[in-house]
Amino acid sequence: MKRIVTVVLMLALVQGTRAQKGLPGFGKVDKADLLLTDCDFDKGAGALVLIDYGHTYYDRGTVGFSAFKTVFERRIRIKILKESGMPYADVRIPYYTRNNEQRILKLNASTYNLDAAGKVQATEVKKSSIYAKRLDADYSSMIITFPEVKVGSIIEYSYSMESETISLNDWYFQRRIPVRYSEYKLEIPQMFRFSIQPNITDSIEDKQEVTTKSISLSEGYIETPVLTSQYIMRNLVGIKEEPFMGAVRDYLQRIEFHLMQIDYGDRTDDRRTKWADIVASLKKSESFGKQLETPVPGTASLLAEARAITDPEQRMRFVYEYLRRNLTWNDEDGIFADAGIVKTWETKTGNQADINLLLISLLNDAGLKASPVLLSTRSNGLTLTNYPNTEQFNSLMAYVTIKEGYFILDATNRIIHYKLTPEQVVNTNGFIVEGETGRWKEILSGKYHYKVTAAVQGEIDAEGNMKGNCLVNCYDYARVQRCEELASNPGKFKDDYFYKPYPSVKVEDISINNATADSLPLEQKIKFSTSLNSSGNYRYFTVNLFSDLDKNHFIAEKRFSDVDFGIQQDYNLFGNFTIPADYVFDGLPETTTFSTPDRGILFTRTVNADGNLLNIRITVEFKRNFYGADSYADFREFHKKMFEKLNEQVVIKKKTSP
Template sequence: MKIILFTFTCLFFINSFSQKKRSTKIGNVDVHELNMNQYEKDTTANAVVLYEHANYYIDESRDYKKTTDYYFKVKILKKEGTNRATIKIPFYGDEKIHSIKGITYNISEHNTIIKNHLIDKQVYTKDLYRGWKEVTFTLPNIKKGSVIEYTYSVTSPYSKIDDWYFQSDIPKIRSDFTAAILGNWKYNIRLVGFLNLNRRDVSVKKGCVYVPGLGDGACLILDYGIDNIPAFKEEDYMLSKENFISKLCFDLESFQNPRGGVDKYTKTWKDADKTLKYDFLDNQTSKKSFFKNNLPPSLLLINDDLERAKKVYYFIQNYFTWNEKYWPSKKVRIKDAFENKTGNVFDINLSLYNSLKAANIESYLVLTSTRNKAVPTRLHPIIDDFNYLLVKAIINNKTYFLDATNKQLPFGLVQHESLNGDGRTMNFASGSYWETIKLNRKSFRNIKAQLSFNQENSLSGNLMVSSDGFYAVNDRENLNSTDSESYIENFESKYPNIEVINLEHQNLEDKENTLHQIYEITTDPINFETKLRINPFLIDRYTQNPFKLNQRDYPVDYGYPRNHTYMLSLKLPEGYIVNNLPENKVLSLPNKGGRFIINFKNLNNVISVYSRINLNKRVYTSEEYHYLKEFYNQIIKAQDTFIEIEKSSN
C-alpha cells in the first residue's frame, strides 16, 4: 500500500474564497457515450463512471461557508447496474445539501437523445442517527444503456474536508478533485492506495480573495486527478478496504486565526496521551482501590502471579456482559458499569486493567481499532482512528494481551476483530508506543475419524473434532448459543450424508484446555457390488478457492497463523481390497509461509489418511498472493480425490 503525505500551509488570515466557476456543469452527454455497450478495460463491469469531479471552495453567496460541488456521469452497461441511479448522500449536523440536479439520458430508435429530468418531489430527506441525516433520490427512466448525470452541493460550517475516493467498486475513466483552501488552514494531505496521480497541480494564488474590511489574501489551489481507474474488488481475508482503496485524505493540522494565535488540531503523541488520560478516560485508569475493595479477597491472596492474573481475568470476564458497543459516545464511568454488570469494550477492559493493578500485576492499556476500520495512521496521532481497548500484562517477563469482553476467550487471546495492525501501548509515565499484538494461544482444528463398514453398507464409528485458539472460541460460542439438538441438526444440514447418533464434549467450560467434540456417526448406505469409490474427507473439505483475483494489490491478512489436521482410519469390509490410493503430496509456500501434506497408507486392509495444512504467517504480501492462491488450488485438487476398493477375486 502506498501512502503519500503532502503538507501545505500558507499563512494568511482571510477567510473567504470562491472558485465556483471551476465546478463541472450538468449537460455533457453525447451520442457516442449512449451507444457504448461495454467498457473494454473491464468487460465484467455493470457500470462505469465516465467522469466525476468534486470542487471545494468558500462560497461567498452562502455566508462564506465551505461548499463542495459534486458532478457525476455514469454509464449503465448491464441490468445489474441500474441500482447506480439511486443516490444516497449522508450529511451531519448543520451541513446543507442543495442544488440537486439530475438527468437520465437514453437513445431513441432514430439515434436521438431522450432526456428525463429529476424533479424536486423525487428527492427525500430522512433522519439516520446521532445528528446524521440522508438525502436520497432515484433518477427516472433508468435502463440498460442509460447514461445518468447528476450534480449536488454540500455546504458545511465545519473545517473537515471529506475524503475523495478516486476508486470504487466500478471502474472510472476519469476522476478529479479540485480545491481552494484558505491560507490560514493547514492540512496534512494523504494519497492512500496503489494508483498514481495523472494530474497533480499545487500552487498558491496571491490576492485571490478580497473581503471588505480585511483586504486581499491568498489560497492554496489543488488539482488532483487519475484516469483509467480499475474497480476495487474485495476478497476474503482482507482488512478494511479503507486501507487500500485509492483516495485523498485531509487531516486538519492547525488554524491560524485573525488574532494571530494558532489552534492545533493534530497533536503530538505526548499531547494525545494527555488528552486520552484526562479528557476522555477522565482518570478512569486510577480506580485500583475501588477494584481492590470489590474483587473477591481470595483472588488477591494467590501467591503465583500468573494464576492470580488468570483468576482476576476470568472474574471480570464472567462478571460483565458486553453490550456489543466499542468506542463510547460519552466519557467512561467504570464504577457505573461495574454496578450495572454491563458495559462497552472500554468499560470492561478498563475494569480489567484496574483489577490487575489491584492484584499487583504490571499492566498497560493498548489502543487498537476493529478490522472494519482503517489501520490507525502512524504519521500523526488521530484519536478517532481507535475504537478498541486491550490490556497488556507482563508476568514473569512474559507479555500477555488480554480482552475480557467475550466470555469464550481464554487468557492470552483477544477478539479477532481487534487485530487490525499494531496497537498503541499507553504508558502514561514515559509515553505511548506502537507494539505488535502477539497471541499466547495457537489456533488449530484437528479432526480424527475411525470408521468401518457396518451390515447396512454404511460407514459408522467415531469422529472427534479438537479445537483451540480462535477455532475453540467459535465452537464454544456456537455450542453455548444453542441447544444440543439444534447444534446436531446444524451439523447434519451442513453434512447431509452424515447422521449423528450421539455427541459428547470435553473441556466445554474449561477454556484453558483444548475443546473436544466427540461424535458417534453413521453415513448414508453406500451401494456397491464389486467396486467402490470413497472420498475420505467427510467434513471440512475445501471445495472453493477463497482467492480468485488475477492480481491482488493488498495483502492477505488472516489475523493469526492457523493449522488444520485431518486423520482418517478406515477399515475395509470383509472380502474387499484396495484397488487404488490417491497420490501422496507435499507442498510448501515460499518464505516458510506454510505447508500442505497429504499421505495415504494401507496396512492390513485399514486405510490411513493424514492431511495437514499449516499457514504459518498472519499476513501474506501481495507478492506472495499467487503462491497462496495456487496453494489452495492444489489443496482442493488433492482433497477432490477417491479411494478405490474392489471385491477380492480370492
C-alpha cells in the same frame, strides 16, 4: 499493499468558484443514466457512483474559537443498478459534534425515476426524513431517508460541512462500488503547509494554480497567495472483497492530508501533532482518561476478593472473568466511553470503551498494572505510526503486564480465553496510553494458533455403504471462532461445518461439548453414513471428512490484495477405514510431503494399508500468516496441489474368484 508515497506541499484554499465546471448541476439528470442497467467498466455492479465532488476552502472562523474555519462542500449522485445496490441509498454522514466543532448545513437530497411517459421525475427528500443521530460523546451521524427508491433509481445529495479547524478531509476516489467521476478541489492559503500522502495506482488528473485571494477575518480580511488544486479520477472499478484480504480501506485509492506548519512570514508554527500531544489530550478527556480517575461505587467487595488472590495472573483473571460474565456489551466499538464506567457498572451494559476502561480501572485498583491500548482491527485498516491521530483506531482493550509477559484483554468477549489475544487485533500495532508519550507495541498471538484435529473412523460393508464416527477438536483460535458461531446461530453452525460441505454424507447425529469451558478444546462428535461411488467391481471414497479443509479459497488466477490469515494455522486429519473382507485396496493416495517455495506452508500425508485396514494421516501447517499479492502465483499453485491431494480417492476392488 500498494506503495504509499509521502510528499510535502504548500497548499491553500479560500472562498472560490462554487460552480462545478463540466458537471451537470444538482437535479440535472440525464435520462440515459436512468435507463442504464449495468456499468460498462465494471460489469455486474450493484450500484454506480455517477458523481462524487468535493470542494474545500477556508472562511472566517467563529469569534473567540478560531480564526479560520474549513468549509467542505460535497455532492454525490448514485445509480441503483441491482437489488444488491439498494443499501447505498441508506446514507449516513458522520461528523464530529463535541463543542459543535463540525456542523452540516445546506443539505439537499432527491430521488430520480422515470415516470410512465418516460420523463424524469424528481422526488425531493422532505426535511422530516433528514435527521441527526448521536453515536457517542464525540460523534453524530446525519441520516437521509430517500423516498421512492427502487432498482433503476438515481439518488443525489449535497451538503456543506463547516469545521472549526484548519485540517483537511482525506479524499477517497475509490469505493466498493464503481465510480464514474470523482473530483476533489482544494483552495488553500500557502501559509498552511500540509503533507500529502497519496495512495494512487490509476491515472489521475492533477491541476495546480496559484492566485492571490482574499480571506475574510473577524476584523477585515487578508490577501494571500492561494494554491487551487484539482484532482480528478474516472472509471474506477469497485473494490471487490477477496478471501482473507484484510481491510478494504487499505486498498482504496485516495489522498490523505496532514497539517505540518503555518507560515506567518516572520515565523512558522509547527502544527505537527506528536503522540505526547495525543496522550495528554486523552488523559484530559472526560470520555477517556478522566474515567480512570473516577471511583466506582459498589466495587469494594469485588476488589477485596481480588486482592486476596496472591497470584497476579489469577487475580487478573478473576476480575476479567467477573466483568465478562456480568456485563453486557451493546455491540458498539470505539475508544471513547459513552455511558461512563460508573453507569456501566450500575447498569451492567456499555460500549467497548466503557467496559474495558472499567476493567482497566478495577485491575489497577486490585494492585495490577493495566493501561488502555488503542487498536485498529484488521477489518478497520492499518495504522500509521508516523501520523499521530486517534481517528485511525476503532478498538480499546486492556494491556496488562505481569512479570515479563503481557495480556491483551477484551471483556466484551465472553468466549475467548484470557491467554489469547483477540483474533481481530493479532499481528497489528497497538498504541499503549501510558506515561507522557505512550508507546507502540506489536500485538502477536504467541504460541497460540488456529488448530483443528479431526479423527475419522469408517467401516465399509459389502454393499458399499460406509458408517462411521468422527471426533473434531478445535483448539485456541479455532475454538473461539466456532464457539462464537455456535452461540450466534446453532443451526447455521452445523450447516456450515458439517452438512453443506459434504452433500453426499448423511450426518446422523452431532454432539458438542466444552462450549462454555474456555480452557478446553471444543469437542464435536459426529455420526455419519454415506454410499460409495462405484463402477463395476470398483468403489471409491474420500478420506477428507470434517477436516475444515473442504474449500479452496484461492482459485482466482489473479489477486490484487495481500493474503492475511491473521493467525498461524494447524490442521490434523487422522483416518482409519475398514473395507469388506472380499475387497482389496486397488488405488491408494501416495505418502507425500510438499511446501510453498518459502516453506511457509507444509503439507504432509502418510498412508499405510494392511490387509483390509487403511490408516492415513494428513497435516497442514501454516507457519506464515501473511503473503503479499506479488507471491500469489506460488501461493495459489500450492493450494491447487493441496486440494487435489486432499480430494484424491481411495479405490477398492472386489476380489476375483479363483
